[in-house]
Amino acid sequence: MEREKKDNSRNLYIGIGSNLNNPIHQLNIAIEYLSKIDFSHNMKIASFYESPPMGPLDQNNYINTAVMFSSSESPEDILITLKDIESSMGRKKNSIRWSERTIDLDIILLGDLVYESDSLTIPHMYAHERAFVLFPLLDLNPDIFIPKKGFAKDLVKDCLYRNIKKIENNERFEI
Numbered sequence: 001m002e003r004e005k006k007d008n009s010r011n012l013y014i015g016i017g018s019n020l021n022n023p024i025h026q027l028n029i030a031i032e033y034l035s036k037i038d039f040s041h042n043m044k045i046a047s048f049y050e051s052p053p054m055g056p057l058d059q060n061n062y063i064n065t066a067v068m069f070s071s072s073e074s075p076e077d078i079l080i081t082l083k084d085i086e087s088s089m090g091r092k093k094n095s096i097r098w099s100e101r102t103i104d105l106d107i108i109l110l111g112d113l114v115y116e117s118d119s120l121t122i123p124h125m126y127a128h129e130r131a132f133v134l135f136p137l138l139d140l141n142p143d144i145f146i147p148k149k150g151f152a153k154d155l156v157k158d159c160l161y162r163n164i165k166k167i168e169n170n171e172r173f174e175i
């Protein structure tokens with residue numbers, strides 16, 4: 001059990017998405033920010049994936065990936081850190097659901113934690129049904145289990161938004 005580890009750390013999976021201002025570049029910048037936070041040791045990075053928008057259709061395709069590292073931070077502190085990175089990267093608030101964005105950072109999983117507050121739901125409430133979340137998760141851990149939902153390798157077989165393409169050369173810079 002991950003929560004019984006001595007240092008109380010858990011595997012944190014963060015989903016990253018963008019569809020504005022050169023999304024691949026935005027993802028690389030977000031990864032750079034995440035690599036600099038003081039608790040992101042030994043970060044693993046998934047492949048990048050492209051998929052059509054799931055909300056309003058008059059917007060660019062999305063690029064998504066995920067990263068994983070071990071963290072002993074609280075869920076709410078992690079959320080604050082992610083929101084800080086989003087604002088540093090110039091994300092503007094938009095009241096339209098699923099509208100275009102320069103960067104979106106979500107907590108997908110934090111070990112086997114199941115957590116619910118006014119500001120946060122972990123596992124992320126839609127993670128289990130979205131191809132653009134499940135494929136990056138599987139890159140990071142083929143045996144990843146989403147609490148209360150199942151193994152990602154099973155969920156991916158009949159999830160939504162399957163029109164997804166792996167980006168073979170994402171020009172990711174070394175971190």
Ligand code: AMP
Nearest residue numbers: 104105106107108119120121122123124
């Ligand atoms: P978004 O539009 O994806 O940036 O999400 C908006 C809000 O969703 C955030 O400000 C959070 O308060 C809330 N939220 C709920 N669950 C999560 C999660 N697992 N990761 C990130 N944000 C979450």
